[in-house]
Amino acid sequence: MSSTPLPAPPVVVVMGVAGTGKTTIGPLVARALGVPYAEGDDFHPAANVAKMASGVPLDDADRGPWLDAIGAWAHGREGLGGVVSSSALKRSYRDRLRAAAPGAVFLHLTGERELIERRMAGRKGHFMPVALLDSQFAALEPLQGDEAGVAVDVIGTPEEITDRAVAALRAAALAP
Structure with missing residues (x-):
């Protein structure tokens, strides 16, 4: 009897503007896929957090080391799967x-x-103020057709959003 190996779980980057629920949905998607979760905010240097907390948006130079740290984590999870x-x-x-x-x-x-x-106005203890939401939307470049990924609307409960997200990843053959 021959067996076909199961595809390796993916590294999923949960993306979007502040307040879309990345920190809520990310761990739920990770649990559904059976892989670990890493909180992207934890990769920010203290200077980035202080800058955002004071209402100043990050620039590309600020984001570089943060993106590199997330990328290093994702690289270490390739073949093993993870959500960040x-x-x-x-x-x-x-x-x-x-x-x-x-x-x-x-x-x-x-x-x-x-x-x-x-949603942003209702959350407690987060360093990102609502005042920066416009800068987030201004910077947003949605996924393009040649990028591996899916878009999911955040209407509904966290569980409903997670179910739609996992179903969309699987329908696009991006997750087992």
Whole structure:
């Protein structure tokens, strides 16, 4: 009897503007796929967190070391699978992550600005102020057709969003 090896679980980067639920949905997707989760915010240097907390958006130079740290984590998980959150707003940021982890796929959490603003206003203890949401939307470059990934709307409960996300990843043959 021959057996076909199962495909390796992917490294999924949960992306989107602040307030879309990356930190909520990411661990749920990881659990559904049976892989570890890493919180992208934990990869930020203290200077980045302080800058955002003071209401100043990060620039590309600020994001470089953060993206490299996330990319290193993703690289270490290739063939093993994992889920990590990262806004990954620009194509160039996603290209940088893919350079480190070529097999990475993206789960873009999307939603109406008003819904996301309400969610951001209701969260406690997060360093990212609602005032930076406009800069996030201004920087956002949605996934392009040649990028491995799916977009999922954030309407609904975390469980509903997760179910749609995992189903979309599997339908696109991006997850076992």
